[in-house]
Structures are given as C-alpha cells and as structure tokens.
Amino acid sequence: MDSRTIQAGSEPRQGAQAIRRALSVLRVLAAGGENGLPLKEVLQATRLSRPTVHRIVHVLVEEGLVERHQRSGRYAIGTQVPELALARPSRSPLLAAADEIMQRTSELIGDTLFLTVRTGNDTLCVDRRIGSYPIQVLSIAVGARRPLGVSSAGVAIMAALPAAEARRIAAANEPRFASYRTDRQTVLSQIADARRRGYGVREIGLVKGTKSISTWIKTPSGYPAAALTISAVRTRLGPRREQEVVEALTESASRIEAMLAKPDMAPRS
C-alpha cells in the first residue's frame, strides 16, 4: 500500500482489513449513484488489486448489498442498504435543525440551496431547496456524493477541519480527483483561500457556467458538520451579490449551529 502518516492518533483497531476494504468499496459504489460504476473505477478509487475487489464485490452481490446491472455490467448499491437504513429514525438531528431555516433562506435568496454533509472522505448532498428565481441549478440531487475537495461544499468543510486532517483527506482522495479535472495542489490552495475568506467559492462550478458559494456549519464541539451551499448561474453572483449571499448563508449557518447545540445530543463528532 501507499505509506501515510505513522499511526497518527485515532483509529487503531486492527484485524479487520477485509471489512474495512469492503466498506470502502461500498462507499465508492455509493458515489456511483443509481447507475453504479464499472469494476475498473472501483479498482482505481480504492487502489486495491483486481482479485480483491472482484471478490469483495461478488460477495456483496450475493449478500444483496450490491447489485449488478444486467445491461451495463456496472455495480451499484443494492436494495439491502436502504432496508438496513430503516432501522434508524427517519430524520437526523441535523436535518431537523436545518429544515425550517433552509426553507426561509432559500426563499430569501431565491437560488437553490444545498445542505451537504461529510461522510468519510466524501461529501453527500442531504437536502436541497429550490428557490424562486426562474433559472435554477438543479444538477446536484439529494444523494449526490463526491470526493471531499471537488465541490465548494467539500472545500468549505475541509477548510473548517484541522489542517492536518484536510491534508490527509486530500492525499487519500488523490486518485479520484482526475475525473473531476482537479488535483491535490489545486484543492489544497482552494482550501487555503476558503480559510482566509471564511467561506468556499467555486467559480467554475462542476456544471459549466455556474458558481457556488458555501459556508460551513460546526457542531458544538467545533468540528465541521455540514456545509450550506448556494448554486446559481455565474452571472447572478457578482461581487456585490456575493457579499449579500455570504451574509445570508453565514447567518443561517449560525442559526443551525445554535439549534444543534440546544437539544439532547449533537450528530457526529
């Protein structure tokens, strides 16, 4: 394998290599969404050997956690995963806290508003509110998953993380950056910019002609929990309006943070 930091601090428990690998395959497949991914991309993203990935995927298919699409031969998350998910309450504390505030903010701003969480080394869009302005950027759907660092939300979240961890993630995601036309250096410098500015911007959105602005939301413990993002056509987000939008986002983020602090428990930590 590739060498990384020597047992920095956190996750020691060993004797479960296979399980960890299987989970990372699952996460990669989740990023493939409904259509799934060809085996080759799983190979590249996980940096595992072909027989290993093949065996893992095959077992996951047998167990029903993964499906193989007849036509394309691609592998995707299977029916069993949502079934397992039913064991949890339907709405997380974060979603509950953000619900009303997002509604108001998206009405106020008029553009599409996204709530994005971090999950492992990915960002995951968990909520979306469509604004009133006639042109809306809808390309990112709830459930969209991408490597941390390639979207403005990802950059924002990484900017709010301890620098060392952000670097670790950037390194881990390196093999996945190519397909999003970016690389580790670019990502790191975008993170530095975001840290300086206090929010994340993406001038060339993942969709051509769009621009995104993201603020981060922290848990009471100071760890970033999510990002709040506005996406709009580029021309609608000039310098003047950028300031307004940033203020609205920052305000909303603080309100959500306050709600997370109040009740019994915060989400992740």
Added chain:
Amino acid sequence: MDSRTIQAGSEPRQGAQAIRRALSVLRVLAAGGENGLPLKEVLQATRLSRPTVHRIVHVLVEEGLVERHQRSGRYAIGTQVPELALARPSRSPLLAAADEIMQRTSELIGDTLFLTVRTGNDTLCVDRRIGSYPIQVLSIAVGARRPLGVSSAGVAIMAALPAAEARRIAAANEPRFASYRTDRQTVLSQIADARRRGYGVREIGLVKGTKSISTWIKTPSGYPAAALTISAVRTRLGPRREQEVVEALTESASRIEAMLAKPDMAPRS
C-alpha cells in the same frame, strides 16, 4: 438464490468470511432498531465468539456504520447507513406498485395493513396504512425487523418459498426464536398450515390480544417478494370476517403481482 438460468448451485464464493460475518452483525443490529442491542444479544444471534463480534462491532463503529449509545452501551445502526442508502432511488418498484392498492384496501377493510418484505433471514415492514376502525394495532412500525417465522407475514413468506429453503431459514434462525417465545418445530408446523390454507394466520399476535392474517405476493418468477398483513384486535377477526379479509387480501396481492409483472423490471428475486 433463485437463478434459474445458469449455475443453479447458489452461493459458493469464499474467501470473505469476515465480510459475511460483519454483514450478519449489521443485520442483527438492524433488528435492534433505534435502541440497538447489547453485545450479548449480538453474540447469541450470530453464534460468533465474543472477540470476533467485539472486533467487528468496533471496526464498524470506527467506520461509522454502527453507533454506540452513550448511556446504554448498546450498539445500533449508525448514520452512515442511511447515507449510503441515498445512492438509490427513493422508492422501490414494489412500494410504488403497492401504494395505491394498499390505500384502497386499508380503507375497505378498516384495519391496519402492513407490507412486509423478506430481507435475508428477516422480515422487514416497509409500509403501513392505518384503517378507519377506532381500535388499531400500531405496535409494528415501518422499519420493524424480525426473524422470518415469528410473525404471520414471515410464516406466509416462508410458506411461499420452496420447502427446502424454508427449512434452511428456520434452522438458521433457530437461535433467535427463543426471545419470541417460539421454536423451530412450531414455526415449521405453522408454515405447513399456511401452505395448506393459502395464507398465514397468527392467533396469538406478537402483541397480546391481537390477531394477524397474511397473504404472500410473488414476483413474476414465482418467488415470494413480500407479504400483505392485516392486524386487528382478536375479537374483530372471527371466522366469518376472516374469510372476507382473506378475500380482500388475496385480491390485492394479485393486483400488486400484476403490476410487478408489467413495467420494465421486477424488484428482488
């Protein structure tokens, strides 16, 4: 499972013991719902050794698929699972097909109607419609999961399976039957009854004083896909009404089966 085309023999692929074990731990935890389960119950249900379960659970916690509740020390399905589930379209073909029919049937019958699928060796309640009669049995919620064989839905599904497979499942679930006050012999004879009668009945419901009746729903390939269940207080389901209810359920089940056959693809197999 049922592959009638090629390779009738089923799940050979080995070299993934650890992954399979981890998944079975996950499924057991899913049955624990929001509150989760103490480690001990996981031990019993999986029949794995303590160190093994402990290690698996610990890794799953590190990876975010499992959470440990601060207070109780119980383990439960973690936030990451619903996050993975977002990679799939929100409604399965089965749910879509059943939606309207369930609505009408529950209005017609007046008691609570459940849609239950098989997932591995468990049943899982995926939909519930509350009827109009003033006394309703609501104890089973969407997401409720229990070993195949302990509920009328489970018995119905097993009755619709090839006998050999039903026996296999009954054997596999044996260690879990005790906590539901049943055992393998009882389950097998209930299955035989259901097969003879054409539907599953549970005189002493899992909740005291209730009675349940279930019909099965098959996929176009003839494999049982789900069960349709009515639960009501015992006194409301005398012999006369039982017949009426069974007719309504059977009718509804056929309609759902027809819808599954029509569109592009059937759900599980």
Added chain:
DNA sequence: CGGTTATTGTCCACATTATGGACAGTCGGA
C-alpha cells in the same frame, strides 16, 4: 469477419490476517 485492445473473471502458493480460548477490566446492585 480475424485481429487487437480493454475489461472482467479465475487460480493457487503463500503469509498476513482474523480467529477464539483464556484472562482482565468495568459496572451496578446489595
């Protein structure tokens, strides 16, 4: 169509990984 490449699937010798018996904490009740 044969020929060439890209992708997926399989085999098997080997050592790393995962296993479980035995033991050590931890917590709560009386």
Added chain:
DNA sequence: TCCGACTGTCCATAATGTGGACAATAACCG
C-alpha cells in the same frame, strides 16, 4: 466490600484473504 453479568483485551495458531499471473469475455475496428 463482595458478587455476578457483561464488556473488553491478549496472543499463539491456522485458516483466511491476498495478489501475481493467466484465462475468458466483450468491445472496437479496419
């Protein structure tokens, strides 16, 4: 303070999972 029930850890051992090399498809073309 002792007891009992549960949870967590150690470590010698072998069985499990690994990956290099090879085989089988599928896809692409001239």
